[in-house]
Amino acid sequence: MGRDYSPESRGGHLMQQYFIEQVGQLGAYVELAKDDAHHLLRVMRAKVGEEVTLVDSKQQVFRAKLNQIEGKIATLQLIEQIEGQSTELSVQVTIATGLSKHDKLDWVVQKGTELGMFAFMPITLQRDVVKWTGQKISQRQERLQKIAKEAAEQSHRQRIPQVHLLHSFKEVLAASAAYTHCLVAYEEVAKAGQHEYLNQALHNFTSGDSVLCVFGSEGGLTEDEVSQLKEHGFETITLGPRILRTETAPLYLLSCISFVTEMTGKKDA
Amino acid sequence: MGRDYSPESRGGHLMQQYFIEQVGQLGAYVELAKDDAHHLLRVMRAKVGEEVTLVDSKQQVFRAKLNQIEGKIATLQLIEQIEGQSTELSVQVTIATGLSKHDKLDWVVQKGTELGMFAFMPITLQRDVVKWTGQKISQRQERLQKIAKEAAEQSHRQRIPQVHLLHSFKEVLAASAAYTHCLVAYEEVAKAGQHEYLNQALHNFTSGDSVLCVFGSEGGLTEDEVSQLKEHGFETITLGPRILRTETAPLYLLSCISFVTEMTGKKDA
Known part of the structure; x- marks a missing residue:
């Protein structure tokens, strides 16, 4: 039941998404949860400067850039809020x-x-x-x-x-x-x-x-x-x-x- | 990926179905294919007299009774043709x-x-x-x-x-x-x-x-x-x-x- 969108298998055309627990603010720095940091750094093998999608506790969607890697800790900066179609069912x-x-x-x-x-x-x-x-x-x-x-x-x-x-x-x-x-x-x-x-x-x-x-x-x-x-x-x-x-x-x-x-x-x- | 409708798990209210390769005739006796006989006799543990549904090569559906068990061979008799709703998509x-x-x-x-x-x-x-x-x-x-x-x-x-x-x-x-x-x-x-x-x-x-x-x-x-x-x-x-x-x-x-x-x-x- 693991995640299977590894870099090879995705063709690289869709950004990986993670959830964050706080409310996002443009420009702010956030740390990924432990599991997600493992996935981003080890499975996706992301490097500083690469981008992902983050969804905050208010269902706001941000483009975020991997700013720093310290051991198992991944810090990202929220660089743009994405306004798009909701992916939630209306019921x-x-x-x-x-x-x-x-x-x-x-x-x-x-x-x-x-x-x-x-x-x-x-x-x-x-x-x-x-x-x-x-x-x-x-x-x-x-x-x-x-x-x-x-x-x-x-x-x-x-x-x-x-x-x-x-x-x-x-x-x-x-x-x-x-x-x-x-x-x-x-x-x-x-x-x-x-x-x-x-x-x-x-x-x-x-x-x-x-x-x-x-x-x-x-x-x-x-x-x-x-x-x-x-x-x-x-x-x-x-x-x-x-x-x-x-x-x-x-x-x-x-x-x-x-x-x-x-x-x-x-x-x- | 096995079949999992064992007698315990089905509640017994829906008859097991198998396919036969020939065209069915009311009253005729048919032998189940080897895999199906194994499933009926070993997994479902069916006894002589029990009933199943058989579908023939012309998509005709029959109620059939287990007539004889000889080793791994299961012989059934077609006892009624069932006219019901098609379960096939129209496209x-x-x-x-x-x-x-x-x-x-x-x-x-x-x-x-x-x-x-x-x-x-x-x-x-x-x-x-x-x-x-x-x-x-x-x-x-x-x-x-x-x-x-x-x-x-x-x-x-x-x-x-x-x-x-x-x-x-x-x-x-x-x-x-x-x-x-x-x-x-x-x-x-x-x-x-x-x-x-x-x-x-x-x-x-x-x-x-x-x-x-x-x-x-x-x-x-x-x-x-x-x-x-x-x-x-x-x-x-x-x-x-x-x-x-x-x-x-x-x-x-x-x-x-x-x-x-x-x-x-x-x-x-």
Whole structure:
């Protein structure tokens, strides 16, 4: 799951991006975080005078020049503020999925970040094969948060998606009240051929809305879980006639949201 | 990249699907291919009398019952023809990408198959870091074809996407004449904010059309490659404001094509 835009592989035509925690000021000098300095100096092999893109805590984007290298510390100067198109989706989409085997959640977080996901919420479902307990809960959250940060840098996002700690199913139901729209992707609905639900849901989105979408793990959602979600105001959607794997379904949804809100000239959502 | 719908993980509510090479006849007995028999008997641990879905060479779908197990040979009887919604996209989308490191092409083929890809064409580009030569060309094709078959079974496709042998760039240009629409995903266009191109292209698709879309590898396409593609009638498209990785971009395109042609009630394309 590493970053793979090394100098050889990028063709050199797109500047590397990093996030900084402070608010940027033109002319100011900033130190990169330890991981980012390692990436810039060791992986990218940057030299003094080379330029990168920095995004500050207010989602401002700057062109910055590598000013000084002292051991593992990289200091850059902010030399120009870049005013461009936002790379953030106009609706805030939180992807909630059950726990999966192997590195599937790593992929969902990496690809979801590329596709504009606002936040990721791992959840406990009845048919999960995998369980997280004790220290594993925070360890997994930290790992996924690191993947989200690196993917946000590579895809030139203006913010890092938040990775939540593991939520129990009850906590998901309680949390849902805070979202403008709550969706659940449910395969049984797909069989009934009710594909218009997704299109209807997407056209109800307005800029600034928050969306929570729940996906099953490999085992799918139980009827009981779907019933409880519906009682809490979740709408069921389908994601096409083919059976998508648990790690593919969220990427399909995010791509459709991007298409409708960013690619069709529909300005409002 | 294995199949992971084991009995525990599926919740048991969706029948396993396999392809057979012959044309199916109600009541007929068929033997599963060796790999599929292994999967059904060893991984799924199926017993005589259990049912699966079989898709024949004419894309006909049957409910079939496991009739006999003899060592590694599984014989099934076709007991009902299932008339349902097609799981094939109405446009035939061939995804052509440069060669990538690690198992990225495995992922593109697996996920692309889930999302309805018609065929996959690995191509040689100037900035590829990876080269396939000699025996590796057919070995990689065979590996990717196997992944496509397994993904087609899991996603309940009615056909297995064809994986082509490696094409040189000149061969891609020559092959393009056979497609109704030729597209190239090009990052430089994204910077110019010309996102309407994708929407325009998708709305030109009509049922039965064939589409070839070329994607770069990690290094992206060179200006020279893009020029040559344009001279051969390729239209440039963008895939949203974020920088997508080489393995994510084709999945975004396929999701958008599915959305427009399968989910919006637009019957014709």
